[in-house]
Amino acid sequence: MKKIVFGLLGLILFAGGTMAQNYKPFKLGLGIGYTMPGDGGGGILLDIEPAYRINDAIAVGLRIESAAMVKNIESNGNTIEGKLSANLSYTINGQYYFIDAKVRPYAGLGLGIFTIASFSSDASSLSGGGGSEFGFYPRIGVDIRHFNINLDYNIISATGGTTVDGASTYKTKIKNSYLGIRVGAFIFGGRR
Numbered sequence: 001m002k003k004i005v006f007g008l009l010g011l012i013l014f015a016g017g018t019m020a021q022n023y024k025p026f027k028l029g030l031g032i033g034y035t036m037p038g039d040g041g042g043g044i045l046l047d048i049e050p051a052y053r054i055n056d057a058i059a060v061g062l063r064i065e066s067a068a069m070v071k072n073i074e075s076n077g078n079t080i081e082g083k084l085s086a087n088l089s090y091t092i093n094g095q096y097y098f099i100d101a102k103v104r105p106y107a108g109l110g111l112g113i114f115t116i117a118s119f120s121s122d123a124s125s126l127s128g129g130g131g132s133e134f135g136f137y138p139r140i141g142v143d144i145r146h147f148n149i150n151l152d153y154n155i156i157s158a159t160g161g162t163t164v165d166g167a168s169t170y171k172t173k174i175k176n177s178y179l180g181i182r183v184g185a186f187i188f189g190g191r192r
Helices: 002-018
Strands: 026-037 041-053 058-075 078-084 086-097 103-115 118-121 125-129 132-144 147-156 159-165 168-174 178-188
Touching (some): 026 058, 026 147, 058 178, 103 147
Antiparallel strands (some): 026 041, 026 178, 041 058, 058 078, 058 086, 078 118, 103 132, 118 125, 125 159, 132 147, 159 168
16 A cells, blocks of 8 residues: 555655646745734734745745743633744645746645644733644635745644632633745746
């Protein structure tokens, strides 16, 4: 079975590589952006994305991203603002470019592991998060020469936390999904 899968993968890569391409096959993207967690708050993100173009319309790659956010957490009917350190994600993704022009819109999908940071709050004794979760993201964007703009929604499982308010302790469900809006540039991967 492994031989069949690797054989098909090799055939796809060979077929894609033998077609005439207008773009160089390898590209390395660097991005910075803004994050918006599902329950409110905000933060910044940084990413690096090496990719390989199978052909001019399809690219596959990796994304390593750090997203530092402040989240609003709903606990027992109250909204609490929590402090949060950086989340890290390691994902694989694919992109499909709709047209071959100077402005190239695309859509894609990625999936992988998101390392969720633990957090705390000054307002009350709030703690939780931590660990790794599987997640995925649909994305849309546009390449303009060696620059790009994209939007993705990172869908990650919720984690549990605890809020201590005086003598009462509450279980808290922490939503980890967030919207990422980024601008970036890439080296290599331009027109031949």
